[in-house]
Amino acid sequence: MSGAAILTSKNADVVIVGGGVIGCSIAYQLAKQGIMATVLERGRFGSGASGATAGVIGPLWHLDPAHKAAFGLGIRSLDLFPRLASELAEAGVDPEFQHRGILKVAFTPAQVDELKQNLTWQGELGLGVRWLDAPEIRELEPEVGDGLLGGVFSPREGCINGQRLVDALVHAATGLGAVFLEETEVIGLETSGQNVVGVRTLTGSYQCGHTVLAAGPWTGIPGRWLPQALPITPVKGQRILLRKPGFLPKCPVRSFEGYVVPQADGSLLVAATREEGVFDVRITADAIRQLVATAIGLFPALEDASFVGARAGVRPGSPDGIPIMGPLPGWDGVSIACGHDHVGVMLSPGSAELAARYVLDGDPRPLEAFSISRFDAPASQ
Template sequence: MGLITNILTEEFVSHTTDVAIIGGGVIGCSIAYQLSKKGIKSTVFEKNKLASGASGATAGIIGPIWYLDHTIKPYFDMGMRSLEIFPSFVEELKEAGIDPEFQQNGGMKIVLDEDTNTLLRDNLQWQKELGIGVRWIDKLELLEREPEITDRAEGGVFSPQDASIKGAAYTNSLAHASTRLGTTYLEGLEVTGLETHRDTVIGVKTQSGTFHANHTIIAAGAWSGISRRWFSSSIPIRPIKGQRIILRKQGFLPKCTVQSIVPQTDGSILSAATREEGVFNHTITGEAISQMVSAAKMIFPTLNDAEFVSAKAGVRPGSPDGMPILGPIPEWLGVSIASGHDHVGMICSPATAELVSEYVATGNTSGLEPFSITRFETGTSRRAKSLFTNEKYNR
């Protein structure tokens, strides 16, 4: 039995929706899209513009084998499931009218010193054991693939399945496609609280009044933690700021993602990203720009005279163990959360939307159990590791 049942009584007849989704980033819009395909109409509340937060400032790298801990199977499987369905998912969105700028050109991690050599070779072992189509490439092949790469590179690992996507375009394409199927998007409208009846959330409060809903999903990214004031239980979301830059070099564009250098569909080059724990602002800093320009020039020396195009910052939602928080909130009915993805929101968005929309439609929580907020109460969570946080790996 699904969650879209007769929670609302006849007194609540205006401003009603099947599902209220708080947050117009990639997670909220992905869930809205999957719900719309099931015939469930949502209203998405975004206090600014769609993709105005972390979703619009992402590097957009779709590479779960580098960014997810393979020893935590449900989490790793979520990333691999997303990678599997991304191509068909993207085709649906393109047919609906907006190109999300998805490129499946592969990705490379390169050897820069003995430490990265050991790290890459160790990881290649388990990647092959899992049947993932990655392979070692020597310096000759590396130079054939990327002639402008640094002389320091002695080889590396190539993953043909890796991809990239433009965060803002992807988020807006999800919104466009779901709008055609009945979803409503309300930009510039902040949710200020929840409407409750006893132990049930029956809608959201905004500056424009109350909107009643059969189910409410908190998918507000780093702002999801603010909702802790609405519940007796804690919502352990913490801010993690990230900055990225765009460069352009006439006549040069990498053929695939190398480290955190991502070719863009318009011919520009994205260099990412900083990681600033506990920082909750969108300020662009000179230090971060210098760091990312230096990283890009170190990998591709030809970028020494590249044009600086732009910089952007976003705040990602982190959780205590590095895994997303998905599913019901204890002691409350009619409400769930989908947040805490940190730097893998883009990577995991399709599978997250599958799991959450299935829960809303059927009430089945089995796929969400590893990501339940209750894991922090029982002490069963363990910290997810990511190669992304290894400076030697990404520099």
């Protein structure tokens, strides 16, 4: 619904700037704790990267285990997703969570070596990750292309529909008392000394006890929020949808070029491109070419699949590829939850848990590894 049409109250416990998966997840977690957040979104909920995501929930493939906090956040989120999806479905909107594992396949000896090297540490996690030879993979997915040498199956991982997840979060949190306003762009923060006391929109201002900046790549717009720059950069990604009657993999299948992800409606999501520093949502012929090649490389039978459509989104990147969450030094009444890049959906339950806890108790220590202050540290000698 339009923000201009229902703008009645200009006070809130918490204002969350941004209606993507991170902002909506935080609002849901706060609502469960009795804190009624107001979420302000410049466009439509999930209209950015959250809705254009592949929806893969695969921390074993997308997070570096050497960064213990980020990897731990991925595993925590993986553990949270089944219960979260069930809660949201019971509230009325099914986020289409599929808990059927992820299969990553190899077509060259070098790819086999890389997968087996990773399997040494993945196998120690107790998540049932295992090597499959080519005949075993073909029992699962008989249409995988020629030249298959083997792969790794991770049974605890899965996927979710990003747009449906956002819609489900909005629906469930609204039922608990949160307020969600679309087409309500925040153009600045209201401050009193070093305290952030609210936000300004094109139609007025909202006073609140705490503001969370979760505006995706818009969080990095210079001068929009506070005098200091916030190191968030745009990373464009594109994906496509295909359809072939009677053809649907049992789980997301990943090559070293990309994913083919089965959807609940029988379509196939193919993802994703990556264009750092690009801040637009144009669908390009080159991206479609790349993604079609990825799909056919994995499953040659998709050569005659129907093209359903394409979507692009701009992810919020950070200098080190790790999310930025927690307080902003020198300011009270404000925190940031951004910089998740291509793992926003994947990390959303755990990130929301941490961000909501900080809003509630003000203790920054659980977020220390994600603090923006890490970029101020001197380089090691």
